[in-house]
Each structure stands twice: as C-alpha cells, then as structure tokens.
Amino acid sequence: MDAITLLTFFVLSVFVGFEVVSKVSSTLHTPLMSGANAIHGIILVGAVIVAGQAESTLVLVVALVAVLMATINLVGGFVVTDRMLTMFGGRPKAPAREEAAQ
Amino acid sequence: MLLSPELTALLYLVAAVCFILALKGLGSPKTARRGNLIGAFGAVLAMVVVFLSTELDNVALILGVIAVGTIIAVPASRMVKMTQMPQLVALFNGVGGGAAALVALLELQHSTTIGAFIAVAFTLLIGSISFSGSVITFLKLQELMPTRPIVFPGQALVIVLLLVVGLASAVIIVLDDAVLVGLGLAGAKTVAAIVALLVGLVLGVLLVLPVGGADVPIVISLLNAGTGLAVAASGLVLSNTLLLVAGTLVGASGSILTREMAKAMGRSVTGTLFGAFRGGSTAGSTAVSDRPVRSSSAEDVAILLGYAQRIIVVPGYGLAVAQAQHTMAELATTLEAKGIEVVFGIHPVAGRMPGHLNVLLAEANVPYEVLAEMDEVNPQFKNADVALVVGANDVVNPAAKTSPGSPIYGMPILDVAAARQVVFLKRSMRPGFAGIENDLLYEPQTTLLFGDAKDSLTKVLTAVKNL
Numbered sequence: 379m380d381a382i383t384l385l386t387f388f389v390l391s392v393f394v395g396f397e398v399v400s401k402v403s404s405t406l407h408t409p410l411m412s413g414a415n416a417i418h419g420i421i422l423v424g425a426v427i428v429a430g431q432a433e434s435t436l437v438l439v440v441a442l443v444a445v446l447m448a449t450i451n452l453v454g455g456f457v458v459t460d461r462m463l464t465m466f467g468g469r470p471k472a473p474a475r476e477e478a479a480q
Numbered sequence: 481m482l483l484s485p486e487l488t489a490l491l492y493l494v495a496a497v498c499f500i501l502a503l504k505g506l507g508s509p510k511t512a513r514r515g516n517l518i519g520a521f522g523a524v525l526a527m528v529v530v531f532l533s534t535e536l537d538n539v540a541l542i543l544g545v546i547a548v549g550t551i552i553a554v555p556a557s558r559m560v561k562m563t564q565m566p567q568l569v570a571l572f573n574g575v576g577g578g579a580a581a582l583v584a585l586l587e588l589q590h591s592t593t594i595g596a597f598i599a600v601a602f603t604l605l606i607g608s609i610s611f612s613g614s615v616i617t618f619l620k621l622q623e624l625m626p627t628r629p630i631v632f633p634g635q636a637l638v639i640v641l642l643l644v645v646g647l648a649s650a651v652i653i654v655l656d657d658a659v660l661v662g663l664g665l666a667g668a669k670t671v672a673a674i675v676a677l678l679v680g681l682v683l684g685v686l687l688v689l690p691v692g693g694a695d696v697p698i699v700i701s702l703l704n705a706g707t708g709l710a711v712a713a714s715g716l717v718l719s720n721t722l723l724l725v726a727g728t729l730v731g732a733s734g735s736i737l738t739r740e741m742a743k744a745m746g747r748s749v750t751g752t753l754f755g756a757f758r759g760g761s762t763a764g765s766t767a768v769s770d771r772p773v774r775s776s777s778a779e780d781v782a783i784l785l786g787y788a789q790r791i792i793v794v795p796g797y798g799l800a801v802a803q804a805q806h807t808m809a810e811l812a813t814t815l816e817a818k819g820i821e822v823v824f825g826i827h828p829v830a831g832r833m834p835g836h837l838n839v840l841l842a843e844a845n846v847p848y849e850v851l852a853e854m855d856e857v858n859p860q861f862k863n864a865d866v867a868l869v870v871g872a873n874d875v876v877n878p879a880a881k882t883s884p885g886s887p888i889y890g891m892p893i894l895d896v897a898a899a900r901q902v903v904f905l906k907r908s909m910r911p912g913f914a915g916i917e918n919d920l921l922y923e924p925q926t927t928l929l930f931g932d933a934k935d936s937l938t939k940v941l942t943a944v945k946n947l
Binding site for chain 1: 495499500502503504506507508509510512513515516517519520523526527530531534535536537538539541542545546548549550552553554556557558560562565568569572573575576578579580582583585586587593595700701704707708711712714715716717718719720721722723724725726727728729730731732733734736737740826828833834835836838839842843845847848849851853854
C-alpha cells in the first residue's frame with residue numbers, strides 16, 4: 379500500500395480517536411483504559427503473520443513469544459473490561475438482562 | 481483457498497469499525513458493555529480473517545500458543561481484585577508493547593521502503609519502552625518495589641546517552657543498504673535493531689523509576705498511548721490497515737486521557753515524568769501542625785449523618801486501600817433507606833488510575849446514577865448538609881484555590897468547604913500525598929474521625945442503624 383494512503387488512514391484515525399474518546403465520561407475512564415488496552419492487543423494479527431512466515435527456528439520462537447504476549451493482551455483486556463462493565467449496574471428497578479455470554 | 485485481498489480488506493474494515501464502536505460505547509454506562517462485546521467480536525473476526533487470508537506455516541503451533549495465552553489471561557482477568565486493576569492493566573499493556581517490538585524486530589528483514597524502516601525503528605524503541613516501563617509500573621503498584629520516586633546520581637545523563645544511542649541505531653536501521661556498505665557497516669541493521677530494543681528496555685526502566693506513586697495513573701495512561709502508537713507503526717511495517725487504525729485509535733485516546741489526568745492533578749505531563757530530577761515534584765512538608773481540631777466519635781458522626789437531608793460522599797484512595805468500598809456502599813444504602821439523599825462526588829484522579837474509585841464503588845453495587853463527576857457535584861455542595869470525606873485529602877484541599885505558592889495550586893478540587901458540615905474519616909493528621917496541610921481540617925464546621933477507613937465506616941454504620 380502506498381505511503382499516502384497509509385498516512386490518510388493514520389490522520390483520519392487520529393481524529394476519530396480524539397472525537398470518540400472526548401465524549402467518554404470520567405466515570406468510565408478505567409474501563410476506557412482497559413478497553414483501549416485490549417484493542418492494541420490486535421498486534422496479535424501481526425504476530426501470527428510473522429510466526430506463520432518464519433523461515434528459521436529462532437525467528438519462529440521469537441514470533442511465538444510475541445503471539446503469546448499479544449494473546450494475553452487481547453484476551454485479558456477484553457475479558458477484564460467486560461467484567462468491570464458488568465459491575466456498572468443502574469438502579470435495581472431495571473433488572474440486568476441475563477446475557478447468553480457462554 | 482485463501483480469502484481475496486479485497487474481501488480481507490473489507491473484513492478488516494468491519495473489525496476496525498467494531499473497535500471504534502467499542503470506544504464509542506463507553507460514552508455511557510448503559511452502552512459500555514455492549515460496546516466492549518462488539519470490540520471483542522471485531523478482534524475475533526480479525527483473527528479468523530488473518531488465518532484465512534494469509535499463507536501461514538506452523539498453524540497448529542500458533543493456535544496452541546494462542547490457547548496457552550488465553551488459558552493464562554482469562555483466569556487472571558476473572559480473579560484479579562478490583563483494587564489491583566491498575567497493575568493488571570499495566571501488565572497487559574506491557575505485553576502488548578513487547579509483542580509489537582518483537583514483531584518489528586522480525587519484520588526488519590522483510591522491510592524495503594524507508595517508511596517501513598522508520599516504522600520498525602519507532603516500534604522497537606517505543607514498544608520496548610512500553611514493555612519495561614509497564615513492568616516497573618506493575619512492580620510499584622504491587623508494592624514489590626518502593627513506590628517513592630527513585631533517582632540515582634547521573635540518571636538524567638544516562639537517559640540522554642541512551643537516547644543518543646537509540647537514535648543512532650534508529651538511523652542505521654533507516655539508512656539505505658548501499659550507504660551502509662559505503663560506511664563499512666554492511667549487515668549492521670540487525671545489530672542496530674537489537675541495540676534499539678535493549679536501549680528501549682533500559683530507558684523504560686529509567687523513565688518510570690523516578691515517578692512517584694501518586695503520579696502512576698498518568699504514566700499507565702501514557703504507556704498505553706505509547707503501545708497504541710507502536711502497534712500503529714507495526715501496521716505500517718506490515719502494510720496492515722487494521723493494525724494502523726486500531727493502534728492509532730488507542731494512541732489518540734491514550735493521549736487525550738493522559739492530558740486530562742495531568743490537568744485533573746494540576747500537573748504537566750513532563751513534570752510528572754521528569755519532576756523528580758528537579759527535586760521537589762512530590763516533596764513537601766511532612767510536619768504535623770499542633771493547631772486544635774475537632775475530633776469526634778463514630779456515634780457523633782452517625783448522628784450528623786442520620787439527621788441530614790443531603791449527604792455528598794467524597795471517597796479517596798484511603799477508601800480503596802482499606803478495601804472499605806462495600807461498607808461505604810452499605811452505609812449509603814442504610815442512609816437512603818432513612819430517606820436521606822446520598823451522592824458520591826468523585827475526583828477524576830481519585831484512586832490509583834483514572835476512574836478507579838468509580839469501578840470500586842460499582843463493584844460494591846453502588847448504582848452509577850449516584851456517582852457524580854466533579855463538575856456535576858461541585859455546585860451541589862452548598863445545598864449539602866454533610867460532606868463525608870473518606871480517605872481523601874489533597875483533592876479537597878482549598879489551598880489548590882487560595883494559596884498560589886502551594887504545590888497543588890491550580891489543581892481542580894471538590895468544593896467540600898461549601899457544605900454545612902464536613903466530616904473527614906482519616907487515618908491520622910499526616911498530610912496527603914502532596915505533603916501539604918489542609919486548612920479545612922481546622923475549620924469550625926469540620927469534624928474528624930480518626931482510624932482506618934473500614935473500621936471507622938463499620939462503627940459509623942452500626943451507630944446509624946441504632947439511631
């Protein structure tokens with residue numbers, strides 16, 4: 379992909395990021411941090427590509443370490459954010475719907 | 481058969497939109513959980529797409545490692561105590577940064593364009609700083625090492641030298657091979673990449689060591705933004721738009737959050753990072769004044785609370801340390817059952833990470849409707865009969881408004897002084913983290929109840945029930 383297209387993606391994403399996050403209330407700043415944290419765990423995609431195209435054992439081992447680290451970031455991030463957000467219940471008059479999470 | 485590049489790009493776009501919706505959902509507690517689930521769906525989609533669209537070897541091995549990572553991550557996330565949330569976020573952030581740095585290291589040999597080389601160098605440095613910085617943050621928060629700022633002589637000089645070495649290796653990574661051969665540095669790129677990685681690791685440690693415990697929230701947020709940008713840069717290296725967009729989103733959101741935190745603490749981001757070098761960033765008098773205060777019993781506090789109409793509770797870090805959020809919630813429910821209006825006024829930096837107290841109170845089943853932000857609650861203090869300050873000090877210190885010489889001058893505070901009565905639950909007369917005396921403690925409308933927040937609240941709760 380050419381540099382200008384990538385730059386376009388980058389600049390537009392910066393604005394979307396600023397726009398979306400400036401509307402988050404400070405009540406939810408901890409879940410915001412852990413949610414954003416989960417999102418950068420998507421580096422797992424990169425780690426998988428590198429591991430799957432490894433040409434030597436050394437490269438494969440290092441890449442698998444990256445896969446492991448990225449998985450912990452991605453999976454752990456989303457799970458812990460979900461756990462936190464289930465705690466933010468409203469007034470009991472609206473009973474929380476049981477979601478079929480499993 | 482592999483997915484076509486067009487379909488792959490389209491599915492990555494869907495995943496990117498899911499991530500945007502995940503952040504957007506956090507605009508309100510009502511939509512937040514659904515948003516996060518949409519984000520998780522986007523991540524799963526992206527993972528399926530990468531396996532279906534790329535020619536990969538060792539698939540079984542990779543899936544096995546992903547399974548191991550999941551087995552490690554899920555129980556850790558399920559079992560962590562809410563008070564330990566900052567540590568866990570720091571740790572997850574660190575492994576993400578580390579993964580980005582390793583991906584960049586391995587992609588070096590496949591990179592050809594100058595843009596890609598710059599991105600590799602950037603990811604190596606920032607990713608490894610994020611990794612080691614987060615590990616130190618984790619150790620500080622877990623109190624496996626001292627939380628006070630650690631500075632050794634010549635630290636600033638070492639940091640500058642490391643920055644020079646880091647930049648030099650970045651230049652070698654970026655330079656054209658032909659130029660390197662001309663300079664007699666053929667094949668130096670791999671060495672330079674490893675040097676950059678190591679420099680980043682040491683820099684991360686040295687940059688976070690001087691940060692004091694109370695400033696750690698800002699640092700977590702900053703490192704989070706750093707990892708985001710490192711992931712965005714590795715998106716450039718791999719020509720992967722999803723990584724680019726997702727990383728940039730996190731970088732942007734982390735930057736905003738960092739700035740907001742710094743503003744809420746009345747500090748600059750650079751002051752947080754480098755304050756300890758100049759001395760005095762977190763210093764202050766620890767002298768205890770001998771002016772008289774009105775200290776009182778749990779029964780008296782219970783009477784004050786029980787006969788009030790409107791109470792605003794201001795919880796601080798002391799509440800979290802004492803694990804008193806459940807007792808606090810029960811006290812609030814008991815008072816509400818007596819027809820008393822109870823609102824929680826929460827300072828943006830109360831706790832150990834931004835919004836931490838909100839999570840702790842949510843855990844104790846306090847409905848989010850009564851958790852009020854600073855701007856929302858400040859005008860309400862003048863109508864409040866009692867402001868109950870539990871384990872907070874600096875965030876209610878009027879010196880932030882009235883004495884320009886004070887280290888916290890300019891920090892936005894909760895206006896508890898406007899309430900008719902102010903009750904402080906405090907461990908001792910020791911000043912708060914900023915080390916500044918709080919004049920409010922000596923005012924005639926102020927009552928103090930000394931002791932651990934949980935003990936005090938339990939006694940007050942019993943006394944309120946007996947009223």
